[in-house]
Amino acid sequence: MGEEKAKLLPFYLVIDVSWSMDGPSIDAANDIVPSLLEALEQNPILSDKVRFGLVDFSDDARVQLPLCDLLEPNLFVPTLSTRGGTSYGVAFRLLRKQVELDVMQLKADNYSVHRPVVFFLSDGAPTDEEHDWRSAFAELTQYDRQSKVGFPMYPNVIPFGVDNADPVILQSLIHPATGNKQMRMFLMDKGNTPAEAIKAMAEILISSVLSSGMSMANGGPGVVLPDPGQLPAGVSSFTADDEDFL
Amino acid sequence: MTQPLAIDGAGLRAGAELGRGGQGRVVEVLGGAGRPAGEPLVAKWYLPSVDLDAAALTRLVAWRRSLADADRSTVDDIAAWPRAVLLRHGRAAGVLLPRVPPRFSIPVRLPSGSAGQVLSELQFLIAGPDLLTRRGIPDLDRPVRLRVLARFAAAVAVLHNHGVVLGDLSVKNVLWSVAGGEPAVYLLDCDALRLTGTNPAVRQPNSPGWDDPAFPGTQNQQSDRYKVALTVLRVLARDFHTRDPERARAALGREFLPLLRAGLSGRPDVRPAASAWREPLSTLSEEGM
């Protein structure tokens, strides 16, 4: 065995660009990456490690910004625009392929790669068949350590729901749902506007990238999400077994 | 004035179409606004179906410009490195490349019987004498072949030292020339190369028969090393398909056969660097003369 060039922490932001996101919501979503970039510019410890990718999805899913170092010079951050329905299945399938390609390539280039983190932002219920997106999600997230069946590079998934997103469905996308590395989801409070909620979620995402990065860099447990009591106004967080949003 | 990394393709004056392939088409650039002056250029326009990573393409263009003058000139001598990203309606859709220097074309008899020019691909150093005779392509003797291979290994070594991964390295995207004395090589399809730790602009699967068993789903400098060894073997054995190092025993001798075996090893960490081939190949070419 040789040596590694660097230890990298991959984050993917997956954004629903269905028609319903049009207007202030998509504008707020488009502000997420520039804000994250600004935060990373202030933190050379993390910017040496964080790799970030942007995927959007509607009836199809597209890699809008392939996994990269956001502070790389000449990087062009794309502007997302809305285009159709809400197929969760295509998003999960593209992610499965992309995470595997990215992690395999970085490992082949002798980088040490941490388990990826996916932030999944949606404003509506999936428009594709449930069995279809459920099986795509299982292919993305399921792995059995004993039998080594499944996807060993499975990401941690943190769902963000605004507007008409279905809390029960998003809750089922929290991964891992249980155990000591349990993730959470974040939902817009009733009465808030989606654009305001997305701005709050951008804050959560950035604080999570910064604190997870710091934790992982220090050999900590991995993904760190903001304390439920410390969230920006207008959003709340839930675990996979909470029921109080019903 | 700083040359922009991306230019609008609409401003280019297009000439003849030079080629068409699975990824897109290549046209001659006769002139136009914003293009780097002083060298013949071609425009490669990707098909809409090609998944193009604009950031990666920009990275390649910017990387070349960031080199010291001497390094850039070395890279330009051995590789058709992207000069600028081409935009269509504001989106990356193509790439401006240098035109292949004339010394890397050879006159041939086309299968139709008429005379033409083809790029002098490395595969012509593998093809058997019958085919070469039929096409009117010169058959190089072994010392010259070895010198071409030494230049090839040196070219890969230069790029590897700069952290470049060649990826889909095969005898179709390496050109050679013996015109004007010293042999030279020239690498094509450099828009598909990548810098270590970053994505390629376009994902290029391995050419058939040029895969590395140790890296079935990905490409890196270690798979490049394997392909350098495979190229040495196939050119010396004059066999398009072999992976058996013993076939080059006569050409490499007892001294250098272990280098080839190591290069083709299933254990990537024992494969010699591309630079390790330069001396042995040069030495052998001198012995043979």
Next chain:
Amino acid sequence: MSGTVSGGRHALRDPRPEVEPVAIGDPGRAARAVIPQPDRRFPFRPAIVLDGVRIEGSSDAGGLEVRAASRRGLSHQYYGTTRQDEFGFLVTQDRRWLVVSVADGVSAGEYSHRAAEIVTREGCTRIAGLLTGVAPAALDWNAVLGEVSAVVVGQVRAELDLPGADLRQVADRAAATALFAVVAVDPDDGGGRTVHVMSLGDTSAWLLHSERETRWTPLQAVKNAGAAVASSATAAVPLIPRELPPPVAARLDQDGVLVLMTDGVGDALGGGTGEVGDHLARAWQRPPDPLNFAAQVGFARRSYDDDRTVVAVWPTPAPS
């Protein structure tokens, strides 16, 4: 000793070389951009400690040359938190053995640097005490680690005023890996020395032979080899496992170097076959000036921002 000052040996030395920052590969942004912040909680704990000594052998045999450096990593500099690594070494009363230790305080614990201090100091002291009665091969490592853990628990309870804290609560605040090596000061009849190593957690011991084809030989399994994605779980004092990893005995030849390091260096070194391994092997062919040694331990390399600690032990040639 009335009226006389006992002195040490002296020799003409080369003038101190200039110390230059070292980079291996891509240094990353942090190495040039981070402005080191003090840790206001622990103002008297230095960010860099280093040492360089020669342990004299008995009259006609060689001795050992020791270089040690512990540096606060870029991450701790940036966040204004103290260095959590530590080293320690001492020679037994009978001057037969050198005992060396390196410890890495577990990041999550606010007082883990205390655990690292206790591991290295108490550990070396206790091992040296035991070596008056037993050979290194017969050391009772369970007793050593158990006693060291007990000191950590006692000190943390006292210093943090947590008299009722249980083992887990103490470990949450202060925990450290523990690596010990015992080396004979004099070579044996074969001209080499047997080295005994005990390692709990991911601090690692290596034999370095700059002139050989395999330069870095690990004295324990390499971390994360073969894992799909990297993980960082590690064992640490005071939570010692019921079954300790077996102690390792290895041979330190006259042309070898024993190198003990925390994972701040070990992670970058990997298996030792890359550019980090090459660079350090070249730098440590001979014992460098201690200031240069500290600069080499602090090499810049993208994303490797953890604390760094190395103790290296060179056999000195027997006087001819």
